[in-house]
Structures are given as structure tokens and as C-alpha cells.
Amino acid sequence: DAGVTQSPTHLIKTRGQHVTLRCSPISGHKSVSWYQQVLGQGPQFIFQYYEKEERGRGNFPDRFSARQFPNYSSELNVNALLLGDSALYLCASSGTGGESHGYTFGSGTRLTVV
């Protein structure tokens, strides 16, 4: 059974560009969350989606957006990239709305903005 898959694994972008990161949750999981992990810090919550609806949004600017598709996969989009957006972006899936279950994380996408 495949785990949470994220693509691409690594990405280099220039300031001002746009980026799209992709996530496929564990089969049967309907909830997907996105986190940003800057080097030396703990992951910070960006978005959570459940059944294609946004359930929560962290303290991130409007340059960050996301969506969830009918097959429960998800995309995270970041516009007008800044150097400070360089980070490991993690996707996590959970079996329900996340009520009492652990979250399974993907290996992440390492984004470098130059």
C-alpha cells in the first residue's frame, strides 16, 4: 500500500515565479494538510482540506493557495516566490478529519528560491 507521495522531490525557482507542488494521500484518506518547514524549525501549518473543502488555513499570505481534487489528491500553489519561501513542504494525510488518528507525512518537496 503506497504511502503519501509528493512531487517533485526537489525544485529550484527564481524570485517572482510561481510553483505548484503535488500530493497524493494514502488510499482511502480524505484529508490532506500542507506544512512548511524552514531549516532549523518545526513544521508550520499552511492548509487543511477535507472532502475537497478547505477546513483551515494557517498564518500565510494570500500568495499561498491550495485545492483538493475528487480523487483526494491536492496541489499547493505559491505565487510571486520570495527567498523566504525556501523550505521543505510537507503533505500529510489522515483517515478522517484527523480527529483522533495520527497523520502520515510524505517525504516532502524541497523548494529553493534563488
Add this chain to the structure above:
Amino acid sequence: AQSVAQPEDQVNVAEGNPLTVKCTYSVSGNPYLFWYVQYPNRGLQFLLKYITGDNLVKGSYGFEAEFNKSQTSFHLKKPSALVSDSALYFCAVRDSLGSGNTGKLIFGQGTTLQVKP
């Protein structure tokens, strides 16, 4: 607001010795607590969780954690450390259930565990 603190940036222990990685939390209501481990250039791997029940929770790879409500702590422990346990460890708390809550995880800053042969 919910928060998690990991007071030690790094913990050093000799192989074969017991290890403890500390975590304290601040939540309203009952806490849902988690420990994750991260190896270099990898995502987070789930170790264990406390939702309710016994205060001593057993998890993966021989790790366990003790929930202490009076001290608002959830320390990670292992009786005998291995060199392969060397990694970055994160404690996290989930928003308690309730109207409008998203179920997001709030992470501590992380503790680097170094196990020396």
C-alpha cells in the same frame, strides 16, 4: 492558544543508555499529543500518540512516552539508545475537537538526538 515546547535543542547519549527527549504543552481541553522523527532530507515518521487512556504510550522502534497531566509534559523515552536513533525529534499537539477546529498539528522546534557509540 495551543503550544508545544521542546526545551533542549540537542540531547547527547551513549549507545545502550536510556534516553529522554522532553516536551511540554499548553492546550485548552484534553490534549492530543504526538511524537514524530525526521531523518536527514526526509519527511516526518510517526512514532506514537496519546489520545486517552494509559499515561504510558508505547510506539514504534522501542520508543515510549509518558503523559503527565499535572506537569503538562509528554516526554519521549527509550530504555536503550541505538546509534541509528540519531535524528531530529518533534513533539506536536493537535487542536482539540470542537466547532471550527481544523485538526492542525502544532509542532515544537525539534530536538536533535545524538547517540554516540
